[in-house]
Amino acid sequence: MSTTDTGKSGRKIVLWRHGQTSWNLERRFQGSTDIELTEMGVAQARRAARLLASLKPDAIVASDLRRASDTAAELAAITGLPVVHDEALRETYAGEWQGLTHDEILAKYGEQYAAWKRGESVRRGGGELETEVADRAAPVVLEHADRLPQDGTLVVVSHGGTIRTTIGRLLGLDAYQWEGLGGLSNCCWSVLGEGARGWRLMEHNAGTLPEPVLGDDD
Numbered sequence: 001m002s003t004t005d006t007g008k009s010g011r012k013i014v015l016w017r018h019g020q021t022s023w024n025l026e027r028r029f030q031g032s033t034d035i036e037l038t039e040m041g042v043a044q045a046r047r048a049a050r051l052l053a054s055l056k057p058d059a060i061v062a063s064d065l066r067r068a069s070d071t072a073a074e075l076a077a078i079t080g081l082p083v084v085h086d087e088a089l090r091e092t093y094a095g096e097w098q099g100l101t102h103d104e105i106l107a108k109y110g111e112q113y114a115a116w117k118r119g120e121s122v123r124r125g126g127g128e129l130e131t132e133v134a135d136r137a138a139p140v141v142l143e144h145a146d147r148l149p150q151d152g153t154l155v156v157v158s159h160g161g162t163i164r165t166t167i168g169r170l171l172g173l174d175a176y177q178w179e180g181l182g183g184l185s186n187c188c189w190s191v192l193g194e195g196a197r198g199w200r201l202m203e204h205n206a207g208t209l210p211e212p213v214l215g216d217d218d
Contacts (some may be wrong), residue, residue: 010151013141013170013199014052015163016075016189018067019044024186029105030159031098031127032090036066042074044187049074051208052189055153057081061144062157063089071187072157083157084144088136091159097125119176130161130178134169137162141170160184167192170199 019041023030037045052075062072064085072083097105105113109125116122121129137158145154158166160183167190168178184190184205191203 011145011148011194012055012153012202013145013192014055014057014153014155014189015141015167015192016048016052016071016155016157017160017163017184017186018063018065018071018157019048020186021067027102029094029097029100029102029125030067031092031094031125032065033098034065034067037070041067041186042070045071045074048187048189048207049078052155053078055155057155058148058152059144060084060155060157061086061089061140063087063091063159063162065090065159068157068159072155075155075157086140088140089156089158089162092124092130092133092161092165093127095123095125095127097127117179119179121175130165131175133162134165134175137166138169141166163190167201167204171201172198 019037021030021035021041022038023035025038057075057079060072060075060081061084062068064087068089069083069085076083097109100108112122112124116124121131123129141156148154163184164178164181167181168175170192182205185207188205188207189203190201190205192199193202
């Protein structure tokens with residue numbers, strides 16, 4: 001089904017990053033390693049869930065890694081919605097980088113890190129390309145979005161890198177431009193809305209409820 005099907009106009013996708021983990025605090029690359037939330041991470045998820053529940057979401061889909069699934073569970077507890085877990089929404093697999101701190105990555109894989117930051121296609125630590133992450137995650141998000149009613153809202157609970165690549169793919173941006181979207185803070189979210197020419201970015205790295213755009217560019 002087309003993302004611009006007029007029968008499904010007004011749909012929104014909220015892409016919500018998981019709460020804080022101990023590895024986040026240590027600046028340690030998590031990737032697909034299954035790390036749980038800290039107490040602060042749980043508190044962040046509960047606060048954010050109360051805000052997101054007011055959007056009256058129609059569906060929740062989440063990565064099956066604990067930090068994402070436990071974050072999603074806080075919204076499910078308030079809304080009563082089931083959570084569909086999908087491993088395709090996991091964070092980027094980064095091979096030998098996983099478990100290393102930022103400084104350790106720079107020390108051991110400095111050239112590889114620099115090439116990635118320049119926008120080159122790099123298998124960080126021998127893992128996935130960013131385009132491969134988008135290849136697996138974006139279709140899952142679109143599949144669930146296509147099931148929404150008119151003006152419906154989907155909440156996707158995932159990871160910073162996966163969310164960024166998915167947004168880039170859904171906006172039709174070249175992979176080189178994805179880094180320009182910037183990262184998401186723990187338990188913050190971005191909102192995509194359906195427009196006449198497809199999906200567009202309405203909010204990015206938000207921690208409060210989305211507000212309508214009032215002005216000449218709405």
